[in-house]
Amino acid sequence: MDMWKEILPSWSAIGEMLIPALVVGLGAIGTYLMLPHRHGVARPRVLFGAGAVAAGLGLLGFVAFWSPPGPVLPTVFLYIFGVTSVIGAVLTITSRDPVASALWFASVVLSTSGLFLLADAPFLAAGTIIVYAGAVVVTFLFVIMLAQMEGKADYDRAARSPAMATVISFLVLWCLVYSVATVRTGPPGDESPMGRLAHEDALHRSYNLETFLGDSDEPVIHQALTPTAQISEPPPPPDPSAPVDRPSGRAEKPNVAGLGASLYSDHLVTAGIAGALLFVALIGCVAITNPRRPIRPGHDPAQVAAVGSIRP
Amino acid sequence: MPATDVFSLDVLRDYLLIGAALFALGMLGFLSRRNLIVMFLSAEMMLQGTALSLVAFGRYHGNWTGQVFTIMILTVAACEASIALALIVILYNRRSSLDVTLWQDIREEGVAATPTSVVAEEAEPIEAIPGPESYPNLTPAGVEPAHPVQPWIVTRD
The missing domain is CATH 1.20.5 (Single alpha-helices involved in coiled-coils or other helix-helix interfaces)
Structure with missing residues (x-):
């Protein structure tokens, strides 16, 4: 019996696997129904609506995995931008009209650059908007205007083996969600695997490492913790009592x-x-x-x- | 003990989840859509998901490497988009269609060919919009002059 207890996962571990599977499965069913394809005699609009409801439920469950970043405004904007980007992504790949696809992709890009702003990357936010929304989407629209002559084409209304593609993609998504969402910061002294992971060296940040290791006299460690732009400066004084001006990167x-x-x-x-x-x-x-x-x-x-x- | 950062592991996880969703959805679009333009949009969406994860990792670890890598991704995406658009224009000029099924001659060896009639069979039916036709019915006035009839759309050979 003890051998089985070691091999079989505990109930909480099974729940941690099943809950993402449920959420991702709902999203997969919804997205499969929303993809353009012939499903017998069912009307496309009814199927699209049903798929949208299922995918929306899946999105609600997906949002439940997120955790608010603390202050009110970043929380609100993180949720707005995240939900908008995922909805825009689903509608980009399920739209029958390529022009609508391009416009939904523009919404994905805009909300992604909003997330860049929240992550303290204003240059990348501006660059993404300029490169994608300014150049790529306009050029895509230009190509679409050039190429769209026949109205609703057959190939825009027929997905290529949608069931298998949905299963594969959402399997990938389930693996990613499971491996990312189960990383929790445990209380110190927690000896469970997830609790230990939070204190593992692999997840230490570079400036944390500096506070841990920066006092050592090894020049190798000091060089590894310093950006190479500042290494060419003269080496720190050998006198240990003198205050050493160590650059902190960020x-x-x-x-x-x-x-x-x-x-x-x-x-x-x-x-x-x-x-x-x-x-x-x-x-x-x-x-x-x-x-x-x-x-x-x-x-x-x-x-x-x-x-x-x-x-x- | 360093001061607690606003960008904690929980926020990093939010970013990674959103990036994973964008990546998987872009992969689904690339695998399942037949339109060349939508396929390229899906590939760009996968790049967006990756860039989001990289920026979040860089912010979490407190260095610039993630953002530098994202700048590299932007460059590659711009190159890819320009070459893709050039290819799409070329391919459209050859076959007058954006269907990727028409280009299955270059598929891998040993893969069975998809008959082109499959696309029309699998296409969902177009729903007619209910209600009366809204165009006005105009009475032709005057005498129609003699002129050569030219079709509106000239299909290329």
């Missing part, structure tokens, strides 16, 4: 300035690679959109050069 500079300093010193190669990538993509786009027609046997190369293109 709150050293205002947000965007700190990000820029980190990007152009610690991650200089990254910035260079990003520039090279943009350049290669530019060349690739120009090469793709203006293909030279192949010279086939039977066509005169001189004529091809003169006309520019020959229709086969």
Whole structure:
């Protein structure tokens, strides 16, 4: 009997697995019904409504996994932006009209940048809005205007094996939700696995590590805790009684300035690679959109050069 | 003991959950939709979920690496979007359709072909909007001049 007790999970562990499974399953059923597909003689609008109700219930359960961040305003905005982004994501992939899909994707991007703002990343919030909502969505709309001539096309109303795709995607979501939602901060001295995890070294933050390890005299530890932008400064005085000015990383500079300093010193190669990538993509786009027609046997190369293109 | 941070492990978990939801939904859209544009929007949505997780991790650990990585993701997303749009324009010019099923010739070896009639069979029926037709019925006036009749939509070869 004792052997079984060690192998089998406890009831609370089973509940921790089943509750996310229930929530994710509701969302999966709802999303499956909302995907465009023929389901016998059932009317699409009725199915879409039923799926929306099921997915909404699943979303309510999903929101129950979140925990408020404390103060009122961040809590309110976190819930607003999170719910909006998930609803927008569902409607992006279930809309019959690609234009509606693009607009719902814009709402996902806007709420995501709101979440960036809440996480103290104002530069990324602005950058995301400019890059996505400003350029990508407008260009997608342009392509849609170019391509939408036949109205409601067949392929927009028929999903490709929706049942299997839904099962696979929501299985991934269940795994992620289960592994993320069960990480709880336990009280100190808690010896259960989750309680220990909260005090594990892997979850210590870098500035916490500095308070724990920063007093040691090992230069390796001091270098590892310091951003490389500030390592080139002269080494700290060997006199241990002298006050050592240790940079603390965050709150050293205002947000965007700190990000820029980190990007152009610690991650200089990254910035260079990003520039090279943009350049290669530019060349690739120009090469793709203006293909030279192949010279086939039977066509005169001189004529091809003169006309520019020959229709086969 | 360091001062307690507002961005606790609980808030990090909220961000990770939202990012996971965006990632899974984008994956579902990429796997199950047939429209090329919607597929690319879904891929961008997966990138959004990843960027959200990275920013939250960077904020939690108190360094800039997450945000720098997200800037890299933005760059890759911009490159991907430009190349994807170029490809979509090219593919549309060839087949006059955004259906990804038409491009199944480049599928993996050993995978059975999907007949193109499947798309029309699986498409959900279009519901007619109930109610009388709202366009006004105009009486033609005058004599119609002789002119060549041109179709509105010219389909490409």
